[in-house]
Amino acid sequence: MKNVGMKAESYRTAIATGILHAPPHCIELLRLGNTEKGDALKTAKIAGILAAKRTDELIPLCHPLPIYRADVEYELFESHVVISAVVETIGPTGVEMEALTAVSLAGLTLYDMLKPHCEAEDLCLDQIKLQKKKGGKSHFTRALKESLSVSVIVLSDTVASGKKADTAGQNVVEILEEANFSNIAYQVIPDSPEQLLSLIEEQKNQYPLILTVGGTGLGPKDLTVETLQPLLKREIPGLMEASRSFGQKRTPYAALSRGVAGYIDQTLVITLPGSRQGAKESLIAILPALVHLFDVQNNIPHAGGYQ
Template sequence: MKNVGMKAESYRIAIAHAILHAPQHCIELLRIGQTEKGDALKTARIAGILAAKRTDELIPLCHPLPIYQADVEFELLENAVKIIAQVETIGPTGVEMEALTAASLAGLTLYDMLKPHCNPEDLSLDQCKLAQKKGGKSHYKRVLAESITASVIVLSDTVAMGKKPDTAGKNVLDILAEANFHQVMYQIIPDDPQQLLALIEQQKNTYPLILTVGGTGLGPKDLTVETIQPLLKREIPGLMEAARSFGQKRTPYAALSRGVAGYIDQSVVITLPGSRQGAKESLLAILPALIHLFDVQKNIPYHGGYE
């Protein structure tokens, strides 16, 4: 089963279609709701909705999801019925299979209720396909349309002294590379506010994105937030709210992160936690918003450093 634990939840919709071919007199039975087994369209609608809600029990390796809305509609044609299933959720993965299963089971229910009224070869269910999907990575992009540069500054006394390897910063570099950031500046410095201030002064207006890693907790040397926050000209509080919310569903310790985000001159500066998992979770949580910020918003102040 695919691990979706590190995927952010989003509002997702899927619509699937299927076609049941049937003789004209069977279509008329559907229209008036009079088959031997009762009103076939109403029964098929309920069957489709139930199928959407139980897809994870029917299809191996399909994730269970909260189904916030599921419905099945029908269009009666001359010699066919078009089945339209729509399913909606808020979750880490999509509901395409739920919509397809709903359309299929609704079609099979119609097949079952019409077969006493015609020859088996007169009925066929086909063209079951996904018609539309919204949400997730297809809607909220996680990769830049055009590459831009970035800077990653890791703050750690022990890493700077070579006493332990940097895993958090390396994780951040991997995520940025996958998101189409290029020529990423990577530096490791001690937990020293003065060195951090000097680097920010050098790099602002050169890198559109500056990420610090470490110093957002409550330890005596965790001073990244105190160093960065007074420099922010326009804060973006929602970024770190999203990061903490995402992290808190995975560990209660995320509530202790004090990270901040915003503009320092023309650079977006974001403070990430110093743990490998904390940095990864925080960046993954806000990555779609960052991509939107740099890809879509035309009022972002571009300059020669990354044009």
């Protein structure tokens, strides 16, 4: 199975349809609910709903998901019936297969209940397809439409002195590159409030986004938050709330991160943890919001073309 452990949960919907071709007298039996096995439409509706809830047991590589809504509806015509299924969830992956499975099983149930009333060649289940899906990366995009520059500042005495390689900051850079950020300024400095303040002062109106990596914990030299929070003119607490919530589901240590986010002049500054996994989880959690902020709202002016 595909690993979806690092995907953020979102509200997801899928709608699928299919067509069952049948003789006109069979369509009338459906309309009246009068096949020899009973009301076929009602029975097939239940079958479709159950199929949506059990899709992970029927299709080997599908993930089990909490199904918050599953429904099957019909539209009857002279010689065919259109079957529609809608499935909704909040999860890390979509419900397309659940909707398609619901249509398939509902159609097969109708087929089974109509076959005593006609020849086998008179029935045909056809055109089962996905009509619409919403949620996840197709709806909450994780890549900018137009590239933006960004600064990444890693704070670590051991990395700055060459005693340890930087993995957290480099991973942040990789994620930003995948999200269509470009001209990434990457620098490593010691755990020094003075050097951090100097860099922020230098860069604060040159980049629309500055990410710091490190100094958000509770160690004696973890002073990134104390250094930057007084400079924030407009905080965005929801960004760090989302990061901590996402991280807390993966490690209980996420609750110890004191990261903050907000604007210093015209630049959005976000503080990420210094561990590779912590920085990765935090950035993944807020990336769709950042893309939305810079791509859709587009309401933060910047010198050099950022309008």
